[in-house]
Structures are given as structure tokens and as C-alpha cells.
Amino acid sequence: MIIMKKKPLNIGVVTRYVENFYFGSIIKGIHNVVKQEKGRLFIFNTYMIDRFRMDVEGEEDYYSFSFNHIDGWIIISLGASDLKPEYINKIISTGKPVVMVGHRENTYNCTIVIDDSYNGARNVMEHLLSHGHKRIAYVGTSEIYDMVERHSGYKEILDEHGLYDESIVYDVELPMPEFGEKLATDMIKKGIDFTAIFAANDYLAIGLIKGLKKGNINVPEDIAVIGYDNTDKGELLKPALTSMDQNTFEIGRGAGKTLLRLISGEKLKVKKVKSKLVVRESCGCQFKPVDTEITNDVLEQKNSMIERLEDALYKNAGIGAKLFTLSVSDILKIIPQITDEYKWFCFGLFQENNGSIRKVTIQTVVDRVRKTTINESIECNLEDFPLLELMPDYELDQDDIILIFPVATGKKKVGIMSYIRKINKDANLFVYEMDIVLYNLLGIAIDRNLAMSNLKETLESLKNTQEQLVESEKMASLSNLVTGVAHEINNPIGVGITATTYVENITHQLKDLFETNKLKKSELVKLVEKNNESVKILLMNLQKASNVIKSFKQIAVDNTTEEKRVFKVKEYLNDVILSVSLKLKMKGIKVNLQCKDNLQLYCNPGELSQVFTNLLVNSIRYGYNGIGKGEINIKFEKKEESLVIVYSDDGKGMEKEVLDKSFEPFFTTEKGNGGSGLGLTIIKNIIEQKFDGTIECESEYNKGTTFIIYLPLSLVAK
Numbered sequence: 001m002i003i004m005k006k007k008p009l010n011i012g013v014v015t016r017y018v019e020n021f022y023f024g025s026i027i028k029g030i031h032n033v034v035k036q037e038k039g040r041l042f043i044f045n046t047y048m049i050d051r052f053r054m055d056v057e058g059e060e061d062y063y064s065f066s067f068n069h070i071d072g073w074i075i076i077s078l079g080a081s082d083l084k085p086e087y088i089n090k091i092i093s094t095g096k097p098v099v100m101v102g103h104r105e106n107t108y109n110c111t112i113v114i115d116d117s118y119n120g121a122r123n124v125m126e127h128l129l130s131h132g133h134k135r136i137a138y139v140g141t142s143e144i145y146d147m148v149e150r151h152s153g154y155k156e157i158l159d160e161h162g163l164y165d166e167s168i169v170y171d172v173e174l175p176m177p178e179f180g181e182k183l184a185t186d187m188i189k190k191g192i193d194f195t196a197i198f199a200a201n202d203y204l205a206i207g208l209i210k211g212l213k214k215g216n217i218n219v220p221e222d223i224a225v226i227g228y229d230n231t232d233k234g235e236l237l238k239p240a241l242t243s244m245d246q247n248t249f250e251i252g253r254g255a256g257k258t259l260l261r262l263i264s265g266e267k268l269k270v271k272k273v274k275s276k277l278v279v280r281e282s283c284g285c286q287f288k289p290v291d292t293e294i295t296n297d298v299l300e301q302k303n304s305m306i307e308r309l310e311d312a313l314y315k316n317a318g319i320g321a322k323l324f325t326l327s328v329s330d331i332l333k334i335i336p337q338i339t340d341e342y343k344w345f346c347f348g349l350f351q352e353n354n355g356s357i358r359k360v361t362i363q364t365v366v367d368r369v370r371k372t373t374i375n376e377s378i379e380c381n382l383e384d385f386p387l388l389e390l391m392p393d394y395e396l397d398q399d400d401i402i403l404i405f406p407v408a409t410g411k412k413k414v415g416i417m418s419y420i421r422k423i424n425k426d427a428n429l430f431v432y433e434m435d436i437v438l439y440n441l442l443g444i445a446i447d448r449n450l451a452m453s454n455l456k457e458t459l460e461s462l463k464n465t466q467e468q469l470v471e472s473e474k475m476a477s478l479s480n481l482v483t484g485v486a487h488e489i490n491n492p493i494g495v496g497i498t499a500t501t502y503v504e505n506i507t508h509q510l511k512d513l514f515e516t517n518k519l520k521k522s523e524l525v526k527l528v529e530k531n532n533e534s535v536k537i538l539l540m541n542l543q544k545a546s547n548v549i550k551s552f553k554q555i556a557v558d559n560t561t562e563e564k565r566v567f568k569v570k571e572y573l574n575d576v577i578l579s580v581s582l583k584l585k586m587k588g589i590k591v592n593l594q595c596k597d598n599l600q601l602y603c604n605p606g607e608l609s610q611v612f613t614n615l616l617v618n619s620i621r622y623g624y625n626g627i628g629k630g631e632i633n634i635k636f637e638k639k640e641e642s643l644v645i646v647y648s649d650d651g652k653g654m655e656k657e658v659l660d661k662s663f664e665p666f667f668t669t670e671k672g673n674g675g676s677g678l679g680l681t682i683i684k685n686i687i688e689q690k691f692d693g694t695i696e697c698e699s700e701y702n703k704g705t706t707f708i709i710y711l712p713l714s715l716v717a718k
Helices: 021-036 047-052 059-064 085-092 117-130 145-160 177-190 202-214 232-236 248-263 296-316 319-323 328-333 435-515 521-559 569-579 581-587 605-623 656-660 679-690
Strands: 010-015 040-045 072-076 098-101 111-115 136-140 169-171 196-199 224-228 242-245 270-273 276-278 344-353 356-367 372-374 378-381 400-408 413-422 565-568 589-594 600-603 630-639 642-649 694-699 705-712
Touching (some): 010 021, 021 040, 021 072, 021 248, 047 400, 059 085, 072 085, 111 117, 117 136, 117 145, 117 196, 117 224, 117 242, 136 202, 177 202, 196 202, 202 224, 435 521, 565 569, 569 581, 569 589, 569 605, 581 589, 589 605, 605 630, 605 642, 605 679, 605 705
Parallel strands (some): 010 040, 040 400, 136 169, 136 196, 196 224, 589 630
Antiparallel strands (some): 242 276, 344 356, 344 413, 356 378, 400 413, 565 600, 694 705
């Protein structure tokens, strides 16, 4: 007769944290029930997904890992921000029994096990009212369903007495001690007009008491405080914390028992676990201080916590630094060292196909009991990870749990690991989960490594983009130059054409008079004089056009070369001003240049041309937009150790928020109208990087704009 071995019951727990007073205690309660049934507890820790993931296509595929192994699910959720609805709905859609812990009723089609927070809060308030308190503040977070219920109980009982006041209800970001302490500081600054506080958990209460003490406000003499959860830390506090004893271990046991009943076919909807008030000192009641009767159990717990912390520090002392020096592949190799003590470990890489994950390639399997290691690639569906044939075939110890942990970063879905270890007997004693520090380092290190691998390519791309943008600004300056050339040459060429036409007419007259024998000496002299005048006019205007072209050609060359030379500033800037003269005339803007004729600089004149072309164009485009006429003044003056250049216009000026951002790259008030937002940035870069100077901007709306440039005297040529 062959006796078939009964398949163990596999219970899956989905949670963001495995340890701390709330999560750790609930998981210990669930484990207590599962081990009595000789089942296996799979714990799905979603911390890495929730902490590092981005909302990317295919993210929901994470949620199907191990689905084929699980007979029933328990989801521990603090509220909407804790687990994504897509994950919860995907679990429910498997058709397997589901129990949710700590979530509001009627949100999902599954059974709910919760603390009776509403009536627990009413009991807290009745106790405070019995002390004669009428102004009672509430501190909690609206992100956690249990605390929403506690606020409802708080509000309703105060409404019944006509005492509810919304102004002393405080909603914090996270229900942790540091947020309570900060709130207490803020309360003191604003002035406290209440005599008691109901904190929605002990951690907030502990932080509040600490903050009140720092502000020389005594508990309970000045303000009474009651918490919720009855943590060990609250009992050891001075004054000892009065707290509603939420029996989280029993909530976990209730969730485990409820799930087993659902698996057996029963129909259940909601189970509420009642709490009881544990009265100590912080509410004003008489209580014998706990430090005179510390039990051996408390000492053992403290010693156990210290030993575990020491072990963790010893084991992981070098891992943090090592993570930031390794490649992604090497980081993945040391992942087993990041996990806590384990007897079996398995790691697989996600296979990504068009943004979707369906399969896993198992890379490493380590069995410390059998002393075996598998380092070959084995492919499996996400739903079948870890492959049952790779899991230990020996019976697990009663205290063993199976942890499954997706590894993700803000930029990459990396893989998934599973390992078997004992449940920590002190899992409910910590405020924070110790392994979270290493998980954070792991995610950050992989993100950093991926970023560094692409950094060279990104920097090269940025350099090319920068060069293109600077070149674009140079081309814009040359465009202004070409426009100025066309305008300035237009007049002399026009006059020259007229003079040439006149000479042509005189020549025709001479020819006609000569051919008809009517040419007299007086007529010849008169026509020759007119011809000479016209030729002079023609030569003069051709020379003027030649000079304009020569000047503009020099500016154009200077704008396309990085060579330095000595040049006369006034002559050069007059040519620069000439290059934008058409735009200046169209706006009716006059430019006054105050500069000594003999001032010479040794630098790249093209860069100086860019500075003043951009300043002039900026004034024309922004300063005189919608204004009829104006005046721009440019003044050069030597002062102490600097050559000071003051450029000012009497245009519209800038409002403070625009002035504060004026030198920022790509900032422009003319988006979509041809403004690149780089003009002033390029000016600043040239002044600071090329000339080793500084530039300041002063402006006030409707009062014009002034730029003050300081250049080192070393640029002045002697």
C-alpha cells in the first residue's frame, strides 16, 4: 500500500513590511495558526516595488509571482497608499480565498479582519471625558483606514457632547515618532488651547510627549496624552503611556483562522477584534512606575534585540560601501549576503519583453542544509517562481517562513529572490525594519550603477546639444549681422546707382551734342563738372559700402573664431551697434556709447560682439516690446581693479520673479515667439568663463534694466 504524502497548505501573506510592532506582530499571529496546520507561510514583501518603482508599462506583471503555489491569501494593508489596488484585484481575481487586514470594509470583494478602532476610540474619549477634559485634540493620518475609524469614534462622541472642534484635529504625513515630535513643536509655537491629546497610535504619542517635554510642557500635569496599540515602548516611557491595547497578534491569529475557514468552504465577511484600554500615567491616573518592577521577560527581550542588532552590524558592516563600487552583475551576486540568515536561497532575473514581464531566468539556488549550489540558467513562468522542484524536499522547521522579494529600481525591473529563514522572535519589537536600510542601499546602488553606465553617453549628448545651442545663438547673431549689412549697404549702393545713372545720362548728352556738331565749350565744361561730381558721389558711397562690408566681415570672422587680438573697443562696438541698426531704427531706439577712443582690449572680439548683440537684441525684443521710443546707454569706465561696463535701457524692466530667473538656461517670457532663453545665459558664461569677470542685473518693472559688467584690467591692452 502506497501512502500519498499530503501536500502542505501554502498560505501567502502580502505586506510592505515584515517587522515592527504592527506588521511583525500580525505576521507572528498568522504564523502561529499556519504552523499548527503544518502549513507553509509565504511572505511577499513588496517594499522594493513600492519604494523604487516607477509607473511603467507592464508593472502589473510583478503581481503574479508565485500565484500557482498559494492556496489562500492574507493581505496586510494600512490604506490606499500602501498597496496598489491593481495588485489586490489581481490576487482576488485568482479565485483563491482572500482575507484583508487593516483595510476598510466594502472596498474589495473579500473578507476583512480589522481592529474595532471605532469603539476603541470611543473608549479612549470616554476615559478622557471622565477626567473632566473638554478640549481634546486628535493626531493621526487619514491615509490609514484604522486611524480613519479612530477619528470617526473620536468625532462622534465629542459631537454627542457638543465639543467637537475641527481646528484641533491634526493630520500628519506618517504615524511615526519624529512626526509627533515635530507637531508638538508646531503646537507650542502656535499656542496650545486644549488639555488632552488622543494620538491614533503609540509612536505618535511617544513623539508628542517628547516634543512637549522639550517645550517645558509636562504630561499629564499640563496635558494628558493617550495612545493606541499598547506597544512595549509605551509601557517603558516616563510617564508610562496609557494606551488602547490593539491585540495585533490576535488580529493575525484571527486572519489566519478566518482564511482556513474560507479555504474549507465557509462564507465570512467581516471580523472585528476588540481592544481594551490599558490605564497608566499619561492620562492622569495613578500608576506604579514600571521601572521598579522590570521583569526578566523585558530584560530578555532587550538583550535579544541588542544581540540581533550587533549581529546585523557585524555581518553587514562592509556591504553598504561595497554596493557602490560594484557593477550591476556583481551587485546581484552579493544579494544573498543582504538577506538575513537563511537555509535556502533562490534568485532569478526578470525577462522583459516589450515592457511586459512573463518569465524569470533563475540564476542561483543555494541550499545550506544540503550544502549545494546551482548556478545554471533555468527558465520558469513568473507564476511558478520559485520552482517547487528546486525548493527543499525535506520538511521545514516549524519556525521557518518563505520570503519572496522583488528587486526593482526607479529605472529597471531587476529580478526576484526567495529565501527560507526562521521567523524572528523579536519581529514585533522594532519601530523600523532593520533590513529596510540594506534594501534601500541595494535599490539606490543599482540605480546609481545604471545611471553611471549611461553617464558618458548622456554627457556626450549634452555636450553636443550645448554646442548646437551655442552655435544656434552664434547663427542668430550672424543673422542680425546680415540684416544690418543689407540695411547699411542699401543706402550707399542706392545713391551709387543714382550717381551712375546720372553719369550715364551726361555721357548720352555729350554723345548727342558731339554727333550733331552742337557741342560747345561751355556745354562741355558744364557736363564734365557734373560728371566729376557724380563720380565723386559714386566713389564716396562705394567706399562707404566697402567700409561697412569690411567692418561687418571682421565681426563675422570674429564670431566664428576663438582667436584673441588687440582691438579698439569704441570702433568695434560702433560696428556692432550698426549691425542691429535696422531693428533699432524700427523701434525708434537711440544708442549712446561712452567709451574713450584709445581704449583697447586683448581678447576675442567675437565674444564681446556676442555679449553686446545679445544685450541689444534683448532690449529690443523684451525691453521695448509695445513701447514707441527709447534710449540705451553703454558706458566704459576704469574703476580700481576693474573695467566697469554699465549697459542700461529705459524700457519696460522686469518683475522680481522674472529678474530672479533671468540668467537661468531656457528661461524666456517669449516661449513660442522665437525666444530660446539662452541669450543671457550665454552672456553670463562668456563674461565669467571667457573674460574671468562678473555680471549683475538690476531691474524694476516700468523702470528699465541695467546690466553691470566687471572685467579684469588685465584684458586692457596698453
